[in-house]
Amino acid sequence: MPVRILPDDLINKIAAGEVVERPASVVKELAENAIDAGATEITIDVVDGGRALISVADNGSGMTREDLEKSIMRHATSKLLGDDLLNIKSMGFRGEALPSIASVSDLTVETNGLAMDGGGNIKPSSWASGTRARVKDLFLKIPARLKFLRSDRVEMMAVVETVKRLALARPDIGWTLNNKWKYKAGEPLIARFKQAAGDDAEGKMLEINAVDGELKLHGFVSSPAIRRASGIDQYLFGNRRPVKDKVLVGALRAAYFDVMHAREFPLCCLYLELPPEHVDVNVSPSKTDVHFLEPARVRDFIVRTVRRELAEPIRELGIGAQSHTPINEQWFPASTEITGGQMNMSAVPATLSLIPDSVVAETLELPLGFARAQIGNKYIISENPEGLIIVDQHAAHERIIYEKLRAGGILRQQLLIPLVIKMRSEQAAAVLEIKDKLAESGLIVESFGDSEIAVYEKPADFDLDWAECLLAVADEVMAVGHSSTLQEKLHLKFANYACHHSVRSGQKLSLEQMNALLRQIEATERGGQCNHGRPVWKKFSFDELDGNFERS
Ligand code: ADP
Ligand code: MG
Numbered sequence: 001m002p003v004r005i006l007p008d009d010l011i012n013k014i015a016a017g018e019v020v021e022r023p024a025s026v027v028k029e030l031a032e033n034a035i036d037a038g039a040t041e042i043t044i045d046v047v048d049g050g051r052a053l054i055s056v057a058d059n060g061s062g063m064t065r066e067d068l069e070k071s072i073m074r075h076a077t078s079k080l081l082g083d084d085l086l087n088i089k090s091m092g093f094r095g096e097a098l099p100s101i102a103s104v105s106d107l108t109v110e111t112n113g114l115a116m117d118g119g120g121n122i123k124p125s126s127w128a129s130g131t132r133a134r135v136k137d138l139f140l141k142i143p144a145r146l147k148f149l150r151s152d153r154v155e156m157m158a159v160v161e162t163v164k165r166l167a168l169a170r171p172d173i174g175w176t177l178n179n180k181w182k183y184k185a186g187e188p189l190i191a192r193f194k195q196a197a198g199d200d201a202e203g204k205m206l207e208i209n210a211v212d213g214e215l216k217l218h219g220f221v222s223s224p225a226i227r228r229a230s231g232i233d234q235y236l237f238g239n240r241r242p243v244k245d246k247v248l249v250g251a252l253r254a255a256y257f258d259v260m261h262a263r264e265f266p267l268c269c270l271y272l273e274l275p276p277e278h279v280d281v282n283v284s285p286s287k288t289d290v291h292f293l294e295p296a297r298v299r300d301f302i303v304r305t306v307r308r309e310l311a312e313p314i315r316e317l318g319i320g321a322q323s324h325t326p327i328n329e330q331w332f333p334a335s336t337e338i339t340g341g342q343m344n345m346s347a348v349p350a351t352l353s354l355i356p357d358s359v360v361a362e363t364l365e366l367p368l369g370f371a372r373a374q375i376g377n378k379y380i381i382s383e384n385p386e387g388l389i390i391v392d393q394h395a396a397h398e399r400i401i402y403e404k405l406r407a408g409g410i411l412r413q414q415l416l417i418p419l420v421i422k423m424r425s426e427q428a429a430a431v432l433e434i435k436d437k438l439a440e441s442g443l444i445v446e447s448f449g450d451s452e453i454a455v456y457e458k459p460a461d462f463d464l465d466w467a468e469c470l471l472a473v474a475d476e477v478m479a480v481g482h483s484s485t486l487q488e489k490l491h492l493k494f495a496n497y498a499c500h501h502s503v504r505s506g507q508k509l510s511l512e513q514m515n516a517l518l519r520q521i522e523a524t525e526r527g528g529q530c531n532h533g534r535p536v537w538k539k540f541s542f543d544e545l546d547g548n549f550e551r552s
Contacts, residue, residue: 008074012096012103013142015074018285019100022149023050023138024158026101030133031166032091033098034058036079037131040185041174046159049152050138057132062111065122071109072120074099088276091241094285098133104145106136154433157426157478164196165242168235168269193220193269197233198424200226201267208270210305215274215298217305221252222267224259224310229472229493230479233267238279240271244288248272251299255306272298355511363515367522368537371514377507380514387541393509395536396521401462402495403524406488410442411460419455420448421467427474428453434477434490441490445470459494469493 006014020026027044034042037060047053063071070076077095079088101107102118109116110132115125139145149155160181167175167183171192174185183192194201205220219237236248248270256266280291292298363370368391369384380391404410423431431438431445431453438445442459443466455466473493509517521536 009103012074012099015096015100015103015285017145019094019096020104020138022158023054023155024162026050026054026105026135026138027056027159028162028166029092029097029101030054030056030135031163033133034060034131035166035170035173036090036092037061039130039173041176043176044159044163045178046156049149049155050135050159051146051149051152051155052136054135054138055132057130059130062129062131063109064112065114068109068111068114068116068122069120072098072102072107072116072118088281089239094282096285101133101135104142105138105140108134108136110134151433153429157429160426161478165235168192168196169237169240169242189269190220193235196235197267197269201233205267206309208305208309210301210308212301214278215272215301217270217272217302219270220268221255221270221306221309224256224266227260227264227266228475229264230475231265232475232479234265235269237271238281238290239273239276241281241290242288243290245290247292247295247299248302251302252306254299255303255310259310270302272302274298355515366519368518371511371518374509374514380509380517382514382518387539387543387545389537389539391518391521391537392535393507393514393517396517398492398495399536400517400520400524402491405441405459405491405494412442412444412457413460414457415455418448419466421453421455421470423451423453423471423474425451426478427471430474430477431470434473437487437490438473440487441494462494464494 019029023046027046027050031042031044034056037058039058039060041059043055043057045053045055067078075095076099077093079090079093079095098107098109105118107118110125110127112129113125113127114122115127116122139149160177163175163177163181167173168189171183171189172186175181175183183195190205193205201222204223204226206223207219208221209218210216231249234249234252236243236245236252238245238248252266252268252270253262260266274292278293280293283289283291360370364384366384369382369389371380371382371391373381374393375381378393380393380396382389382391428447428451432447435445442457443455444457446454446456448454453470455470458466473490476489476493
């Protein structure tokens with residue numbers, strides 16, 4: 001086949017494939033241009049999730065007629081002064097956003113009394129100063145791309161997320177989205193953060209402020225008292241640019257290693273500043289991935305700084321410290337304590353059992369054997385003819401519920417009074433998007449106003465804190481989208497929540513309860529496998545035990 005040079009329009013469309021993925025990316029590109037133009041107020045309007053209209057207006061420098069004409073040309077930028085791609089102080093520099101957007105929509109740019117359409121034709125306009133870019137009918141000319149857009153609600157949710165990140169990147173700028181989400185110029189950073197991440201962050205954020213040579217880190221991280229089910233409220237900035245970066249995210253995880261489970265995520269709003277030549281922002285067209293010149297040093301700096309800040313509240317909250325009940329009090333309880341209206345079960349001896357010997361003998365032959373004892377209020381020790389078995393009671397219970405959900409045929413129970421859960425409107429949108437999947441897991445939800453969800457039916461078999469659970473589910477959908485494994489994840493999440501409210505580790509069980517749990521696990525499909533989460537049990541054969549004691 002002959003080699004040919006592609007026409008400009010096609011080149012722009014190809015570039016648009018990378019730069020303009022969805023309405024939120026258009027908002028991001030246009031808002032970045034407004035930031036670069038020195039705007040102090042940026043007003044964004046989005047109609048039908050951005051399909052019908054995206055408008056970004058700023059009070060920045062505006063453009064002269066010549067600049068306006070050039071702005072829409074491919075690889076035209078005012079931002080790379082020399083040839084140094086590593087010395088970038090602006091948000092844009094590739095000079096491809098406007099031509100790309102123009103190639104896949106009906107674009108108008110207005111500035112200083114002029115209006116230019118996507119073909120570069122200029123007419124007079126009433127728009128006096130600053131710039132307004134209006135994008136109509138995004139992807140209308142490219143049905144293949146249109147098909148990839150999700151519901152208006154979900155696209156809007158992505159726009160809200162994008163604006164939130166930009167607003168946190170630039171607290172000095174006032175931001176307004178659809179006249180509904182408003183971030184006031186110059187408000188304290190913590191106020192802006194709470195608006196973005198939710199009121200529950202109140203009083204739970206720790207301030208970070210550290211310098212190491214030319215590296216600087218400031219902002220907030222959450223105390224271990226608050227966490228999310230995904231990285232949704234982790235706002236990370238490199239030289240004031242919102243970034244999603246493996247080095248930064250990994251450093252944060254490492255810093256919280258001892259105080260948070262791997263499935264939980266701290267909140268943060270962290271600004272890393274380093275010399276522009278120490279970071280390459282030109283790794284991807286969307287400019288959210290970055291390359292650090294010294295990733296190990298950046299990582300180490302963040303881990304050290306955050307850990308130091310975390311050390312204080314961990315001591316205060318007593319996290320990590322063991323509760324020390326004196327031994328003789330456990331063995332010889334003075335009286336059966338009553339705490340908070342409940343009997344303190346740890347005072348009851350575990351061996352108090354009326355299980356007849358014949359039942360014990362029969363049970364010993366079963367795969368998970370006869371439960372003899374519970375240790376640490378979390379492990380069940382049982383015996384069968386081959387040896388010793390240790391069962392993690394929490395994992396066991398989780399697996400039982402999970403497999404029940406997975407097997408389908410969940411009985412639903414109607415709630416007498418629908419449960420109305422308040423959440424952020426983008427979280428509500430996320431929950432509604434997976435309505436059908438939730439129904440398959442036994443939960444019937446409906447929209448209830450803009451930022452509320454009503455639960456009408458729930459799985460009959462268990463009661464959870466549905467508000468907490470749905471918020472976690474929403475965060476996960478927002479973070480990972482509508483993946484093929486969503487149903488499995490929902491089941492797992494439900495199971496996880498369900499067992500937090502029942503046989504959680506830390507609960508004392510009677511021998512009868514322990515044996516009942518073992519029988520349920522034996523009856524559960526894949527009861528012993530660990531393809532989902534943690535192992536449920538481990539066996540130690542007599543051979544293994546003998547080996548340890550040098551018996552043969
Ligand atoms: P880049 O931002 O990478 O330079 P763009 O295609 O986004 O490329 O924009 C091209 C040029 O148009 C910019 O370099 C800038 O000079 C001009 N421009 C775009 N939007 C604005 C705006 N809102 N205000 C002032 N100038 C703008
Ligand atoms: Mg730009």
